Amino acid sequence: MTRTKGRNRNNRNGKGNRERKDERTDLIEKIDMNNERLFGYYKAQKIVPEEEWDEFVDSLRQHLPTAFRVCGSRQTANILNSTIKNVHVPTLSDVTFEGQKIPPPVQFPWYPDGLAWGFNVPKKVLRRQPEFKKFHSFLVYETEVGNISRQEAVSMIPPLFMEVEPHHRTMDMCAAPGSKTAQILEAIHAQDSSTSTSIPTGLVLANDSDNKRTHLLIHQSARLPSPALMVTNLDASSYPTIRIPQQRKDGTPYLGQLLFDRILCDVPCSGDGTIRKNMGIWKSWQPMDGNGLHSLQVRILQRAMKMLKDDGKIVYSTCSLNPVENEAVIAEALGSNRDFELVDVSSQIPELKRRPGLTTWRATADKTMSRTFESYEEFMGSSMFDDNVKAKLTPGHWPPPDADKMNLERCMRIYPHLQDTGGFFVAVLQKVQKKRDKIERKRAAEDTPELPDAKKTKTTESADVSSTMEVDVSAPVTPPEAATPAAVESSEKTDSKQDSKPEERQPHQSSGAGGPSFKENPYTFLSPDDPILLNCIERLHISSDFPSSNILVRNPTGDAIRSLYIANNIVKDIIQNNDFEKLRLTAAGTKVFNKQDTGKGQDAQFRVLGEGLPVILPYIEPSTIIKGDTSALKILLTTHYPLCTKFEEPFRSVIEARPVGSHVVQFPISELDGLNHDIVLPIWKSNVSITLMIDKKAKSAMSLRLFAVDITTSTKEKEKAKEDETVVAVQDVEDDRDAEGDDDVDVDE
Numbered sequence: 001m002t003r004t005k006g007r008n009r010n011n012r013n014g015k016g017n018r019e020r021k022d023e024r025t026d027l028i029e030k031i032d033m034n035n036e037r038l039f040g041y042y043k044a045q046k047i048v049p050e051e052e053w054d055e056f057v058d059s060l061r062q063h064l065p066t067a068f069r070v071c072g073s074r075q076t077a078n079i080l081n082s083t084i085k086n087v088h089v090p091t092l093s094d095v096t097f098e099g100q101k102i103p104p105p106v107q108f109p110w111y112p113d114g115l116a117w118g119f120n121v122p123k124k125v126l127r128r129q130p131e132f133k134k135f136h137s138f139l140v141y142e143t144e145v146g147n148i149s150r151q152e153a154v155s156m157i158p159p160l161f162m163e164v165e166p167h168h169r170t171m172d173m174c175a176a177p178g179s180k181t182a183q184i185l186e187a188i189h190a191q192d193s194s195t196s197t198s199i200p201t202g203l204v205l206a207n208d209s210d211n212k213r214t215h216l217l218i219h220q221s222a223r224l225p226s227p228a229l230m231v232t233n234l235d236a237s238s239y240p241t242i243r244i245p246q247q248r249k250d251g252t253p254y255l256g257q258l259l260f261d262r263i264l265c266d267v268p269c270s271g272d273g274t275i276r277k278n279m280g281i282w283k284s285w286q287p288m289d290g291n292g293l294h295s296l297q298v299r300i301l302q303r304a305m306k307m308l309k310d311d312g313k314i315v316y317s318t319c320s321l322n323p324v325e326n327e328a329v330i331a332e333a334l335g336s337n338r339d340f341e342l343v344d345v346s347s348q349i350p351e352l353k354r355r356p357g358l359t360t361w362r363a364t365a366d367k368t369m370s371r372t373f374e375s376y377e378e379f380m381g382s383s384m385f386d387d388n389v390k391a392k393l394t395p396g397h398w399p400p401p402d403a404d405k406m407n408l409e410r411c412m413r414i415y416p417h418l419q420d421t422g423g424f425f426v427a428v429l430q431k432v433q434k435k436r437d438k439i440e441r442k443r444a445a446e447d448t449p450e451l452p453d454a455k456k457t458k459t460t461e462s463a464d465v466s467s468t469m470e471v472d473v474s475a476p477v478t479p480p481e482a483a484t485p486a487a488v489e490s491s492e493k494t495d496s497k498q499d500s501k502p503e504e505r506q507p508h509q510s511s512g513a514g515g516p517s518f519k520e521n522p523y524t525f526l527s528p529d530d531p532i533l534l535n536c537i538e539r540l541h542i543s544s545d546f547p548s549s550n551i552l553v554r555n556p557t558g559d560a561i562r563s564l565y566i567a568n569n570i571v572k573d574i575i576q577n578n579d580f581e582k583l584r585l586t587a588a589g590t591k592v593f594n595k596q597d598t599g600k601g602q603d604a605q606f607r608v609l610g611e612g613l614p615v616i617l618p619y620i621e622p623s624t625i626i627k628g629d630t631s632a633l634k635i636l637l638t639t640h641y642p643l644c645t646k647f648e649e650p651f652r653s654v655i656e657a658r659p660v661g662s663h664v665v666q667f668p669i670s671e672l673d674g675l676n677h678d679i680v681l682p683i684w685k686s687n688v689s690i691t692l693m694i695d696k697k698a699k700s701a702m703s704l705r706l707f708a709v710d711i712t713t714s715t716k717e718k719e720k721a722k723e724d725e726t727v728v729a730v731q732d733v734e735d736d737r738d739a740e741g742d743d744d745v746d747v748d749e
């Protein structure tokens with residue numbers, strides 16, 4: 001798929017951001033937005049009625065509006081959304097620039113709770129018009145701290161049709177860079193409050209075969225830290241079976257296949273639905289792009305079908321308009337597995353304008369003229385192609401003979417001219433019940449046989465993840481619905497470097513599933529009696545119902561050396577019963593405590609992290625949480641290490657009386673922004689001063705939200721910079737994002 005060049009490459013040319021941006025605009029203007037192969041191909045598919053063709057093509061040539069989503073937990077998102085609606089939009093509603101009225105951002109009518117927005121404003125307006133410039137800075141800061149996600153409008157659609165609930169076990173098979181994973185995580189955490197994160201019983205297993213992109217995904221998902229998240233780095237088309245402890249009807253434990261309630265297959269595709277953004281497609285498009293991906297797309301969907309629970313749902317999506325990558329994939333997968341059918345979702349999200357899936361289409365291998373063929377037989381009989389080319393297409397590229405029985409019209413086609421978006425394809429498949437008995441019998445036969453003496457055993461399936469693991473089937477099986485958590489994250493490579501002793505195990509290295517060698521540390525759950533864990537619990541006054549058996553570390557020794565993570569029960573079950581190396585498990589759960597050096601002569605302590613605090617907060621004894629006020633928050637935002645004596649009473653006496661270490665402060669904020677919510681933040685108390693333990697960007701975003709200006713220390717530095725530095729910074733963020741994924745949109749184009 002066409003990509004915007006990354007920042008570094010551009011900077012090597014020695015050109016400034018503004019210059020680069022203007023060059024890009026010139027380029028856009030010079031692009032020839034005609035491609036007869038593309039037009040001929042899609043006309044032959046009759047993707048829109050003839051009288052709509054011109055409108056459709058015209059929309060492909062228009063600049064794509066910027067879209068963003070207010071994200072995070074539902075309550076936090078609703079608070080920020082009110083700020084946009086009640087504070088920003090009114091100031092942007094009556095703006096004119098160079099004599100032209102500039103439209104304010106608008107909410108997408110089809111997105112739940114009005115949490116998604118779009119706006120179409122030239123970049124010079126964002127750069128020079130004061131109200132829009134301010135709004136732009138707000139978007140940039142909130143994006144950086146994870147409260148706003150820039151995501152193409154159509155890319156937001158597939159997760160909505162998954163209808164994820166907090167107890168669901170979900171899988172995102174091709175997840176990077178993670179914009180849809182974030183939506184799934186939000187649905188899993190729908191019950192969180194504005195200050196605390198629940199430990200849901202559900203699971204979000206996000207996978208991508210591209211190792212680098214899984215790390216982008218991990219970075220993105222850090223915006224909604226979750227004990228329910230796991231990230232793996234495997235080829236989705238051959239994803240291994242995961243085993244978890246289960247119970248038969250008579251109560252005997254066994255290791256059985258983990259099946260999912262919901263699976264998203266947002267598969268790799270030719271991406272011509274993104275042509276409004278990725279303009280190189282105008283020149284490069286040819287039908288073999290989609291033809292070549294068809295087989296992989298089918299195999300990914302077929303693998304998802306094997307991992308789904310009865311009554312579970314799969315959402316299949318692409319950002320391509322090509323039926324070979326869409327309806328043909330659905331038809332081939334349905335033809336190979338009669339336990340599935342397409343779901344009629346026509347009554348869901350009625351505000352979303354869409355067109356039905358195609359029931360017939362014509363494939364081709366013709367790169368020049370786009371002559372299309374009605375059937376595989378006609379194609380094979382043509383003298384236009386040699387055997388090599390003919391071998392690249394299969395009967396599955398065409399409609400099957402029984403296509404009319406598959407309800408392919410239940411698929412959804414989103415066209416650019418319908419609501420000024422990119423193009424997208426979405427289909428919802430459901431596993432039907434009619435063969436349930438047969439399936440259950442088959443599955444029972446496949447499951448690991450129960451051992452009479454419940455002794456350790458080896459599973460037998462050679463291709464299975466757990467095939468080489470010793471499994472203690474007598475171990476008590478945690479009921480999946482019991483809400484106790486635990487999580488992990490990406491590896492602490494520094495732990496192994498700094499702390500490993502010669503006799504310690506080294507991080508596992510393997511080259512699984514065709515990827516690069518896998519160098520990650522093992523995942524070890526701490527004993528609830530671990531002295532460091534007990535120390536964290538005691539110092540922060542964490543209650544006895546805290547799930548301390550769900551805390552894990554990632555380093556070769558399995559000791560609490562630097563970071564402690566929390567994972568929920570299902571994540572823990574997966575880690576404990578499967579080989580993390582074969583799963584290429586790259587991250588799981590969320591980090592909650594980190595080691596903090598306390599200076600010479602003092603023992604190191606662990607502190608609660610900003611991202612981990614929402615998970616820990618519900619367990620902290622409320623009376624031990626320090627009550628802050630606006631003046632204390634201002635001092636903490638503007639000064640790095642303010643002395644305790646700088647604060648007003650009663651805050652000053654309270655913090656002076658606290659021991660050195662990690663503490664939590666609650667600031668009642670309603671007095672500032674009129675919204676009824678508090679902010680709870682971690683601080684570190686040293687002998688004479690305290691400091692706010694959140695990063696600079698989070699401080700700036702908070703400052704802008706609460707005080708309408710950035711009062712943090714970094715502002716002083718910024719004041720020295722050029723007038724449009726914010727815009728440059730914005731552009732840098734955007735360029736990084738462009739490099740991250742196909743779903744990102746430039747904010748200011």
Ligand SMILES: C[S@@+](CC[C@H](N)C(=O)[O-])C[C@H]1O[C@@H](n2cnc3c(N)ncnc32)[C@H](O)[C@@H]1O
Nearest residue numbers: 174175176177178179180209210235236266268
């Ligand atoms: C359309 S993008 C996914 C976008 C993502 N769902 C999002 O919303 O951010 C397709 C992804 O599939 C990944 N991919 C390609 N082949 C794959 C395979 N065989 N198994 C798993 N992932 C694959 C690519 O690395 C790419 O990140």
